[in-house]
Amino acid sequence: MMQVIGSYTSPFVRKVRVALIEHKLPFDFREETPYTADTPVRDFNPLVKVPAFVDANGETWFDSALILAVLETQKPEGSGSLLPQDPMAQLQVRRLETLADGIGDAGVLMFMEKKRDESEQSLGWITRQQEKVDNGLAFFERYLNERLDKDFLHDFDGGLGLSTADIALVCVLEWYTLRFNADWRKQYPRLAEYARQIGERESFVTTKPPGA
Template sequence: MKLIASLTSPYARKVRIVLQEKRIECPLAVDIPWNADSKVVDVNPLGKVPVLVLDDGSTLFDSRVIVEYLDHVSPVAKLIPNDYRHAIQVKRWEALADGICDAAAIIFLERKRMPEQQSQDWIKRQEAKITRGLQSLAEDLGENSWCNGESYSLADIAVGACLGYLDFRFAEITWRSSYPNLARLADKLAQRPAFADTVPQA
């Protein structure tokens, strides 16, 4: 098995954290899809990371598919509940966190365009998604210890990777002061080795 990923991707970070929490040994091959010499399209027709290459040469993508697969191949540290209703709630957290990352990534890429080509209306639309998404995360978390209640799960991993990406790329978003409960969760997650070992790197 091999993981093809970028060190800055929040989706790849989510997978890398899951691998560590599940104690699954998996080599990491760094590939930046935007680089001219990228080989990502050879393993994912969509040209996106992360991609998990299995032992038989087949591939899995995107991150949500990969983490669900990983949670089933190892019994260690179950991250998605067996109960269907609870599992759906965890996947909902993941979808919301990934959606915030989607909007943030769109802004990041739009800002890389020439200034005269950038659409401020498009950027504002994505910023509004981030604002609403963070508000929803904070409201859903409330005073709970973990996203899905009283136990650590994939929901916390997804949210933690999302918040870490905002810290990395969007320091101007003051989510920590606006949502202290999310800040407490992020600080608690940062103490876990799997999070400390996967902090985004430029």
């Protein structure tokens, strides 16, 4: 049985859970935090980050984008894809996924910094991460506005109706909203409507982080 190692709150772990559900692949969820000194996460990922993933052949993988690409090779026969077959189209989707993941990376760094004692926090560091989040959201708002006729970031033949980039973006948007009580929807209405629509899919509804 495939196994996901991670937390229920991480947007990166949620990506993997959403993709598995979209592909109708059964899996075990092993709940672990990477932040304790004796965390078993290091046995699966030398970088001591979640998600880690054990595939159908018992091989271990880490990094959500890589895990989603692995799943494309292990999905049930006939199941739709989350990545286009065409190499250049696939790279274009992965570029958008990288940007969404980068928003998540900046958000996590900012969150960790804000958890430190106030006297130890660096305002410059927080501002730097916030700029990455803001630029990323503005990029996606523009991107969606330029694709007026399309609901999703990238449609392609043989797809499941969404891509790995859509999964990454909606997971990070919902995480950011929850963690920072962030009110970005008025500023980015197109992005808000897009996230609302995708968030209605069963794979998103059943993986909502605690408190959402």
